[in-house]
Amino acid sequence: MLDRLPELKNWLAEGRDVAVATVVSVGGSAPRGPGATLAVDRAGTVIGSVSGGCVEGAVYDLCAQALETGQSVLERFGYSDEDAFAVGLTCGGVLDVMVTPVLADTPVRALLCSALEMVSKGEPVAMAQVVEGPTAHFGATLLVHGDGSTEGGLGIHGDLDRTAAAQALAALDAGRTGTVELSPDGSHCPDGLTLLVESSTPPPRMIVFGAVDFAAALVRVGKFLGYHVTVCDARPVFTTPARFPEADEVVVDWPHRYLRGTGTDGRTVLCVLTHDAKFDVPLLDVALRLPVAFVGAMGSRRTHTDRDRRLREVGLSEEELARLRSPIGLDLGGRTPEETALSIAAEIVASRRGGTGLPLTGSGTPIHHRATVPARSHRSPGGREPSTGVADLAPRTAPPPPPPTTRRGRPSPSPTRPERPASTAGERSTVVAVTCRPSSS
Known part of the structure; x- marks a missing residue:
């Protein structure tokens, strides 16, 4: 949701109701990475893109639906062998997209306005949002400032808010995307809870x-x-x-x-x-x-x-x-x-x-490479030390090729749902898919 600036900021300032679709994670050859955003208002005006054209029509429909129902939804799009022109990624990738309605007088609207204001001033900020877990908490959002202060909350347990804030600060310090698993000790994290953490840092x-x-x-x-x-x-x-x-x-x-x-710094x-x-x-x-x-x-x-x-x-x-x-x-x-x-x-x-510099024609190398996490900051303005004591933010190994199917996700986890693809690295706006395991107690 932090990707489309200043357009989205202007829409909210005008009082428009909007639905925001954000790429949560990708697998295989997906056109755009985590954090890519598409937004739709009630008049049907569109800004942004989540796939470079492959599934924009389907995502547009989901946004229109979210504006009517007022409910968030997580959807998965993949390739279909039976019909390459069906709603899906004909490039063979898998794309998870979170659609969030941003309506008047809703908590997420106030948090998003605050976040976009900080982004416009060049201040670091991150948003953590529940994208899989208990229906009652689906879409709950925590805003984390660069100094560690927070707004909003995930509505589950205070320890989880503190853990999510620590991971958001780690993402801001690293400046890149990665996936991490939180330790169950002291997190009181429900089974299968997944957070989407979007972070925006000043330009390198x-x-x-x-x-x-x-x-x-x-x-x-x-x-x-x-x-x-x-x-x-x-x-x-x-x-x-x-x-x-x-x-x-x-x-x-x-x-x-x-x-x-x-x-x-490392960028x-x-x-x-x-x-x-x-x-x-x-x-x-x-x-x-x-x-x-x-x-x-x-x-x-x-x-x-x-x-x-x-x-x-x-x-x-x-x-x-x-x-x-x-x-x-x-x-x-x-x-x-x-x-x-x-x-x-x-x-x-x-x-x-992580590119080779070779022509793509005949090279056989991946079109989209996974970038490495840069070194931590050195004499960065403001003097804030990088947060410590959190899990490594290095990206995981690339997921296997997606199955030949087009599949839609659901707000709550499904036992038959394929494993979420690992995130690819972003730049100025980055995303971390964080999976919380249940407490051993």
């Missing part, structure tokens, strides 16, 4: 060092990919907002000094485009010791060899040097600043999503 940072033409093109691509982009260079004559109007920040400072003092991308030893070496000496997602440096292979020697001389280890992507970018054969920026962005995406 891309810091571009070097106020050159290639940087201007990379800034534009970085913004397109959803990064908060900063340009940093020590030369004030070149480092001006007029040259980089799309950048969120333009900083005049020595790159290594700026990097030491700014906030970075941060560092692109060094100066290819000048007096800038590169002290900067990379700092960058390669930080737990960031990506460090790349521009330059010829001769420049890279010389830079590698200098970095060894300042004491960087083999493990630290192995993190450097240099020369930066994939081999696309590009020459212009725009083509070079595309090459750099392609390597960043491949690194983030």
Whole structure:
């Protein structure tokens, strides 16, 4: 529900009743990942998408139904061998979708308005919602702020709210999707209860060092990919907002000094485009010791060899040097600043999503890869330490291919229902499917 901003926020501000469909989990080759959202108002206006077109019509009907009944529903869509044009995913995937009516004077509406307001301000927030379990609590929602405070509740037991809040904070710290099983000790969690945790974090940072033409093109691509982009260079004559109007920040400072003092985390991308030893070496000496997602440096292979020697001389280890992507970018054969920026962005995406960089034609590799959980934050603004004492958020192994059937789910668990597919990793808005086991008592 946190995916469609500002449209959904505007709808709620106008007082519209809406139904929101959110992808809970996917298996196989599904077009969109967990957290993807489609919303419908009473006039039939649609925003968003949950499948890229495969099941949009069926989900639209479910939203219209939810607006009439006022009841939430969890549905499963899969592939049908008998009729490839039936309601289902002809790409062979399995998709679980939660449809929630957001009507006037309902608790979920107030919580969603609060969450979307926080998202619009760039504040971290998560929503935990019961998607499988006792009918009386189906759709119950807990809103978790970045500082750990909460609104609403799951309506089952206070210990469960505290456990759900801890998992939501872990999802915010990790910035990625994963599945975890909660320990029954002290959770008082009913049998088969499943939570959907949607989290929204501020956009990841891309810091571009070097106020050159290639940087201007990379800034534009970085913004397109959803990064908060900063340009940093020590030369004030070149480092001006007029040259980089799309950048969120333009900083005049020595790159290594700026990097030491700014906030970075496990999603941060560092692109060094100066290819000048007096800038590169002290900067990379700092960058390669930080737990960031990506460090790349521009330059010829001769420049890279010389830079590698200098970095060894300042004491960087083999493990630290192995993190450097240099020369930066994939081999696309590009020459212009725009083509070079595309090459750099392609390597960043491949690194983030676990891609190979090979053409999909004839490669036989998965189209959708599972991304890894990034390192925890380092000197992040605000100083909040990542939460501890919760289960690992690493994604599970990919589920087996789905059975050749199109199946609908139900609000309460069914003994014959196939196992829920494992979640795939998201980016800015992420989802964690959390299964609670019954207490041993």
